[in-house]
Amino acid sequence: MSNVPFTIMGTDYVQLIVGNAKQAAHYYQTQFGFDPVAYQGLETGDREKASYVLVQNKIRLVLTTPYLASSDLNEHLRLHGDGVKDVAFWVDDAEAAWKYTTEQGATSVREPFVISDDDGEVKLASIHTYGDTIHTFVQRDNYKGLFLPGFIPFETRVQTKPVGLNFIDHFVGNQPENQMTKIAEWYERVFGFTRFWTVDDKDISTEYSALRSIVVTNDNQRIKMPINRPAVGLKKSQIQEFVEYYSGPGVQHIAFDTNDIVQTVTQLRDNGVVFLDVPAEYYDELPKRVPEVEENIDDLGQLGILVDKDEFGYMLQIFTMPVQDRPTLFYEIIQRKGAKGFGKGNFKALFESIERAQARRGNL
Numbered sequence: 001m002s003n004v005p006f007t008i009m010g011t012d013y014v015q016l017i018v019g020n021a022k023q024a025a026h027y028y029q030t031q032f033g034f035d036p037v038a039y040q041g042l043e044t045g046d047r048e049k050a051s052y053v054l055v056q057n058k059i060r061l062v063l064t065t066p067y068l069a070s071s072d073l074n075e076h077l078r079l080h081g082d083g084v085k086d087v088a089f090w091v092d093d094a095e096a097a098w099k100y101t102t103e104q105g106a107t108s109v110r111e112p113f114v115i116s117d118d119d120g121e122v123k124l125a126s127i128h129t130y131g132d133t134i135h136t137f138v139q140r141d142n143y144k145g146l147f148l149p150g151f152i153p154f155e156t157r158v159q160t161k162p163v164g165l166n167f168i169d170h171f172v173g174n175q176p177e178n179q180m181t182k183i184a185e186w187y188e189r190v191f192g193f194t195r196f197w198t199v200d201d202k203d204i205s206t207e208y209s210a211l212r213s214i215v216v217t218n219d220n221q222r223i224k225m226p227i228n229r230p231a232v233g234l235k236k237s238q239i240q241e242f243v244e245y246y247s248g249p250g251v252q253h254i255a256f257d258t259n260d261i262v263q264t265v266t267q268l269r270d271n272g273v274v275f276l277d278v279p280a281e282y283y284d285e286l287p288k289r290v291p292e293v294e295e296n297i298d299d300l301g302q303l304g305i306l307v308d309k310d311e312f313g314y315m316l317q318i319f320t321m322p323v324q325d326r327p328t329l330f331y332e333i334i335q336r337k338g339a340k341g342f343g344k345g346n347f348k349a350l351f352e353s354i355e356r357a358q359a360r361r362g363n364l
């Protein structure tokens with residue numbers, strides 16, 4: 001056991017800074033089945049920004065847009081486009097989390113503070129991580145409101161149809177050349193995270209591009225975070241493409257857990273979500289590669305769902321195309337049937353698909 005004096009119970013919320021949160025909220029509702037439950041903006045007294053909170057089971061997204069040219073959030077938009085600003089951690093003690101992490105060398109964004117309303121109080125504090133990304137510590141044991149004090153219920157006549165997304169399985173940070181190990185060691189020192197699973201470019205390479213990855217996790221493994229960097233290939237790595245369009249390091253993808261990936265992806269595709277395509281040959285080899293698959297191979301092939309296995313079991317996964325015009329943030333849908341990995345066995349097939357998309361963008 002580590003001697004870290006606080007516990008992370010999971011991801012509390014993920015905040016994205018976007019160009020038009022009102023429209024993005026509609027997109028996440030109608031395409032991904034998130035329920036818009038809460039709002040903060042001019043009508044609630046926030047003069048700087050509008051924020052929409054969208055929920056599906058244990059996943060909480062916050063979409064935020066600045067109103068005025070004077071807001072610092074505009075710089076986030078200019079540099080990164082729509083993207084993740086804050087991966088907030090649900091903790092038992094926000095003060096202890098901030099104190100310990102800053103003592104270990106993290107840079108503070110905001111010292112611990114308390115906000116309250118009729119539903120109780122929440123203690124918050126934030127630190128910087130890679131790039132312009134931050135982690136906010138959220139201590140909400142004395143709060144029974146919708147999200148945070150200051151938010152009001154969001155009203156819409158649009159019906160939400162959930163697609164079965166349960167919780168965040170993992171989220172991935174892309175780093176420029178030479179930064180991956182440093183960032184992994186930062187999480188080990190500052191958070192007491194440990195290394196979970198590592199791949200090198202022997203595992204993940206195609207003819208053209210490659211990545212390397214270190215996965216770090218906390219004690220209870222509620223937080224799992226692969227950290228990627230580009231590896232040298234014949235052509236441009238997808239990680240390098242991300243770093244160029246994101247103006248540096250940032251969150252590349254977030255993986256949502258589901259209990260029934262065939263059902264979830266069927267609904268997502270019907271809603272208009274576009275996924276990476278998978279070569280037909282992939283499904284010819286699949287029964288040999290993962291003989292224990294219970295799902296119908298034709299269903300998996302039609303939906304483009306990938307399968308991988310490790311010593312613990314198997315898992316099914318699929319990746320969306322980027323969800324904004326910049327080729328940056330995308331999502332993964334994952335169903336674990338025992339396997340603990342992140343799809344190492346799929347990387348080759350997957351990267352060939354990513355590279356076809358990169359080539360269409362003229363970035364290979």
Ligand code: FE2
Pocket residue numbers: 170172253255332342
């Ligand atoms: Fe992933």
